[in-house]
Amino acid sequence: MIEPPTVGEGERxxxxxxxxxxxxxxxxxxxxxVLGFAFGFAGAHNDVPLGEAAGMLPDWAVLSLLAAAIAAFTYSCWAFIRAIDEVDLADNLWxxxxxxxxxAVLFPSWWVLGQAGITGEPDHWLIFFVSLAFGLAVYGYRKWRAR
Structure with missing residues (x-):
């Protein structure tokens, strides 16, 4: 009779x-x-745009929601970093x-071009999402290269 292999401490x-x-x-x-569905549903079934709807909330409610979102993001980042290994950590850092x-390159460059009259003012959201996409591409490349 063959004994099944035991699971070591490292594997566990x-x-x-x-x-x-x-x-x-x-x-x-x-x-x-859940949040995406709620905001999407509210936006689709409400004649008031989301930005204006947020302006109708009292300041304390906006500040409370913002503080809760920042706390949840901070906790999520901390929990995520604790859960990953050193290879994932290095990929995330890259x-x-x-x-x-x-x-750091896109915003000042666009700002200079805007000041020179070559382009309009910088679109911060576009720069933000392009920056995130670039980071995701680098992360994805490192993951792909490691396989």
Whole structure:
């Protein structure tokens, strides 16, 4: 009779780490889906644009929601960093650095071009999303290269 292989301590810890990682990703995905649905539904079934609707809230409510969002983001980042290994951490740092560098180059460049009259004022949201996309591309490249 052949004995089944025993699971070592390292394999058990790795399995727990991966399970914790995917649980965090699932929770964040679930929260994002619920909020996205709620805001999308409210925006589609309300004649008041979201920006104006937020302006109708009292200041304390806006500040409370913002504080809760910042606290949730901070906790999520902390929990995510605790759940990943050093390879994932290095990939995330590369992606984050690439995003920062993209923003640090795009915004001043566009601002200078705007001051010279070559373009309009910088579109901060466009620069923000291009920077995130650049960081995601670097992160994805590192993951693809490691396979």
């Amino acid at each position: 810890l790795e399995r727990e780490r991966r399970r914790r990682y995917w649980r965090i990703v699932g929770i964040l995905l679930g929260i994002g889906m 992606g984050s650095t690439a995003s920062y560098y993209a923003y």
